[in-house]
Amino acid sequence: MKRKTEVSELIFRIxxxxxxxxxxxxxxxxxxxALSSMFSSWDAVRNNEVILWPTGxxxxxxxxxxxNSANFWVSYxxxxxxxxxxxxxxxxxxxxxxxxxxxxxxxxxxxxxxxxVFTMWFSAGVVxxxxxYKATGSVMATLFAGSTNMADIDLKWLIxxxxxxxxxxxxxxxxxxxxxxxxxxxAARIDGATELQILTKVYIPMSKATIATVALFFGISRWNxxxxxYRVTSAAGQNYSWPVQVYMRDxxxxxxxxxxxxxxxxxxxxxxxxxxxxxxxxxxxAMVPILVIYPFIQKYFAKGVNMGGVKE
Amino acid sequence: MFKLKCDDFLIYDEATGTYSMSAEQQVRDETERNRWKTxxxxxxxxxxxxxxxxxxxxxxxxxxxxxMYELTAxxxxxxxxxxxxxxxxxxxxxxxxxxxxxALSFWPAFRNTFIIAFYGLLFxxxxxxxxxxxxxxxxxxxxxxxxxxxxxxPKFISTVIVTSLTLALFSGTTGGGKIGVIxxxxxxxSTSSVLHSKLNQGxxxxxxxxxxxxxxxxxxxxxGYDSIVFFAAVIAVSPTSYEAxxxxxxxxxxxxxxxxxxxxxxxxxIMLIMKIGGLLSVGYEKLxxxxxxxxxxxxxxxxxxxxxxxxxxxxxxxxxxxxxxxxNNLIGMILVIGSNTIARKASDVSLY
Numbered sequence: 001m002k003r004k005t006e007v008s009e010l011i012f013r014i015x016x017x018x019x020x021x022x023x024x025x026x027x028x029x030x031x032x033x034a035l036s037s038m039f040s041s042w043d044a045v046r047n048n049e050v051i052l053w054p055t056g057x058x059x060x061x062x063x064x065x066x067x068n069s070a071n072f073w074v075s076y077x078x079x080x081x082x083x084x085x086x087x088x089x090x091x092x093x094x095x096x097x098x099x100x101x102x103x104x105x106x107x108x109x110x111x112x113x114x115x116x117v118f119t120m121w122f123s124a125g126v127v128x129x130x131x132x133y134k135a136t137g138s139v140m141a142t143l144f145a146g147s148t149n150m151a152d153i154d155l156k157w158l159i160x161x162x163x164x165x166x167x168x169x170x171x172x173x174x175x176x177x178x179x180x181x182x183x184x185x186x187a188a189r190i191d192g193a194t195e196l197q198i199l200t201k202v203y204i205p206m207s208k209a210t211i212a213t214v215a216l217f218f219g220i221s222r223w224n225x226x227x228x229x230y231r232v233t234s235a236a237g238q239n240y241s242w243p244v245q246v247y248m249r250d251x252x253x254x255x256x257x258x259x260x261x262x263x264x265x266x267x268x269x270x271x272x273x274x275x276x277x278x279x280x281x282x283x284x285x286a287m288v289p290i291l292v293i294y295p296f297i298q299k300y301f302a303k304g305v306n307m308g309g310v311k312e
Numbered sequence: 313m314f315k316l317k318c319d320d321f322l323i324y325d326e327a328t329g330t331y332s333m334s335a336e337q338q339v340r341d342e343t344e345r346n347r348w349k350t351x352x353x354x355x356x357x358x359x360x361x362x363x364x365x366x367x368x369x370x371x372x373x374x375x376x377x378x379x380m381y382e383l384t385a386x387x388x389x390x391x392x393x394x395x396x397x398x399x400x401x402x403x404x405x406x407x408x409x410x411x412x413x414x415a416l417s418f419w420p421a422f423r424n425t426f427i428i429a430f431y432g433l434l435f436x437x438x439x440x441x442x443x444x445x446x447x448x449x450x451x452x453x454x455x456x457x458x459x460x461x462x463x464x465x466p467k468f469i470s471t472v473i474v475t476s477l478t479l480a481l482f483s484g485t486t487g488g489g490k491i492g493v494i495x496x497x498x499x500x501x502s503t504s505s506v507l508h509s510k511l512n513q514g515x516x517x518x519x520x521x522x523x524x525x526x527x528x529x530x531x532x533x534x535x536g537y538d539s540i541v542f543f544a545a546v547i548a549v550s551p552t553s554y555e556a557x558x559x560x561x562x563x564x565x566x567x568x569x570x571x572x573x574x575x576x577x578x579x580x581x582i583m584l585i586m587k588i589g590g591l592l593s594v595g596y597e598k599l600x601x602x603x604x605x606x607x608x609x610x611x612x613x614x615x616x617x618x619x620x621x622x623x624x625x626x627x628x629x630x631x632x633x634x635x636x637x638x639x640n641n642l643i644g645m646i647l648v649i650g651s652n653t654i655a656r657k658a659s660d661v662s663l664y
Contacts (some may be wrong), residue, residue, distance in 0.1 A: 008563040016446035024462035030477045047489025097368030100639045122645040125637035128382030162375045195360040224470030229598040245472045258479040
């Protein structure tokens with residue numbers, strides 16, 4: 001009886017390890033592939049000879065090309081701007097709003113909550129959202145540029161202000177604030193703390209893990225955002241405010257055969273390999289910040305998700 | 313003379329034969345009159361709290377609720393912008409979308425939305441649970457952490473990078489060379505003649521293989537991250553339950569069947585209900601990037617309602633797109649609310 005148990009357990013463990021190792025390898029493989037393609041010879045990249053390791057005559061030209069490409073770094077700095085300012089902006093209004101919503105004494109609390117949660121149930125759709133962003137652009141142009149053409153303002157500000165909303169994150173923060181014991185708040189109030197002081201000196205330090213998680217979520221979605229940034233900037237024809245994702249997609253579309261829009265010309269074959277290899281270099285550059293912060297903050301989001309995922 | 317018995321709010325004066333209001337009732341009326349004043353005072357006392365709500369409310373009002381105003385375009389003729397006055401069209405746009413000239417493109421898109429979502433649920437839902445059960449088997453903390461870091465990672469890679477790498481790994485020949493790496497592998501291991509005939513045009517762009525590739529990359533992106541919730545449920549199972557089962561002679565499979573599965577069942581059911589709620593909100597960004605337009609073969613299976621609406625860019629057809637997508641989103645909302653209600657009834661747990 002005992003022996004049988006051991007055998008079934010052993011088999012299960014072998015299957016588990018095998019499956020997990022294969023899955024983990026699959027998750028890492030595309031990144032290794034991109035890294036290798038960046039250093040492989042252009043012919044090898046074009047002919048799809050790169051499988052795992054850099055193939056052909058190794059080169060640093062793709063790396064150098066991206067490193068020296070002014071347009072790439074303009075878009076990169078745009079993304080840095082949008083990520084930093086956008087995350088701070090989203091965090092400010094989310095923390096303030098979540099703090100107010102976490103208070104039982106707030107009148108009309110259920111109404112405000114519904115106002116927030118309803119946006120998770122129903123969205124107007126792609127076209128109305130786009131028309132709304134266009135109108136926002138016109139209004140901002142009227143206010144700051146004296147025209148109604150949204151191309152006259154720096155669209156980075158539109159992206160920062162109007163995009164990246166996430167009701168789940170606010171609810172995550174609200175739940176975390178609700179978990180702070182009310183005795184601590186009362187004690188602070190008796191000591192003469194104002195509402196804002198209670199928030200910044202008591203609630204924020206006590207919800208550090210959740211705030212870190214939410215900041216990570218906001219930051220990553222800003223860094224990776226493509227669709228709306230692309231729609232808005234391309235509608236205004238404003239290439240200088242492209243975030244790096246939009247720039248990268250545009251480059252891949254124009255300089256590689258990947259998206260199927262490149263007209264392959266036999267005289268251009270070398271360029272296809274070059275373009276593709278450079279595109280991989282861009283992919284690596286665009287992933288570096290995420291790869292750098294990811295291991296440090298990974299322990300927080302496991303915690304944050306469990307707190308906010310299912311609420312009783 | 314008849315005397316009213318309601319002494320507590322009226323007082324009868326014998327001398328004049330008239331009624332007058334009692335003191336208690338006067339206080340009550342006063343309180344009632346002041347009720348709104350008290351409410352006002354409470355709000356006034358907490359004005360800082362309401363001020364804190366303002367930025368969030370403003371952001372949501374401007375960029376989530378104001379777009380809903382644009383939905384009126386679904387009931388109007390002609391071009392849509394804030395300035396123009398256009399005649400009301402009633403349900404004309406809906407008629408065109410459901411029965412008229414747009415029906416031939418709308419219904420396939422609606423069907424595609426459902427099919428992609430359904431397959432995504434069918435294959436995408438069990439994978440994180442299996443991952444969590446397997447993670448529980450890894451006793452070494454270091455090995456498990458390393459694997460977890462690996463499998464969570466794809467969630468944080470941008471859609472542009474994911475789609476570009478997908479296109480590259482499944483690509484056809486880009487001028488004389490070999491096909492994409494995974495296509496090469498499929499070429500070696502598969503005996504299907506359909507597959508071999510399609511390899512050269514890039515599998516992502518074929519009608520036959522788009523859906524499997526889309527679902528697999530979706531699982532690749534989300535399964536690891538989604539396993540967090542299930543893993544938390546699995547490690548919450550007390551070790552004494554395993555010991556008790558072992559003493560009763562339960563093998564590994566029996567332990568799974570009678571100890572682990574019942575313990576995580578409530579989490580599984582909640583997550584399943586939530587997933588069903590989000591069935592119709594298929595990620596349009598990824599589909600938009602993988603399906604460049606009607607000129608590719610995969611358009612027939614990859615065009616969902618949001619990308620369909622997004623393609624109706626001309627002013628004259630914009631109303632159709634808005635009408636069609638609004639229908640899709642309304643059905644989605646009914647699914648979310650319905651699933652939430654069921655979740656709350658079934659287990660007292662709900663997301664909202």
